[in-house]
Amino acid sequence: MHERAAEFAARARDRYGVDLDVLEFDAGTETAAAAADAVGCDTAAIASTIVVSLSGGAVADGEERLVAAITSGANRLDLDAVAAHFEAAGASMADPSRIREVVGWSIGGVPPLCHDAALPTVFDPTLAAYDTVYGAAGTPSAVFAIDPERLAALANATTVDLTE
DSSP, rough: OOHHHHHHHHHHHHHHOOOOOEHHHHHESSSHHHHHHTTTTOOOGGEEEEEEEEEETSSHHHHHOEEEEEEEETTBBOOHHHHHHHTOEEEEEOOOOHHHHHSOOOTTTTSEEEEEEEOOEEEEEGGSSSSOOOEEEESSEEEEOOHHHHHHHHHEEEEOOOOO
16 A cells, blocks of 8 residues: 555554445546446545635635635635635635645545645535545545545534535
């Protein structure tokens, strides 16, 4: 197992007391479509974790606040809706180096759990339609399977539709 995928699995066990079965694929799983092809599921059953940077409004001037959105791979995140939900003036995709620095994972492999810093998190209700969803497991070629309600609970996420 890749070192980062093994680290993810160990963190999940240590922090949440869960043993997650990490699946690795040579073809890669860095996009929802690629992950769905690798796993053999609907793209909508892929739980993509998107880190968003908020500014203005309830966020102090000159400061940045990061939040996470766990969305169905079939949906597109509405950044204006994210900003409104968190009472910010604006929202944009977070800078990849900032994600790595704060969250501890690199884009393409950011898991919905086991971040270095606790981020306010929202959860796409579309995922609840599935018995099992798949999230990134720390690398662009690893995923794990989980019940969506359990994922939302472990991620301490608020279920709200912030998609287009």
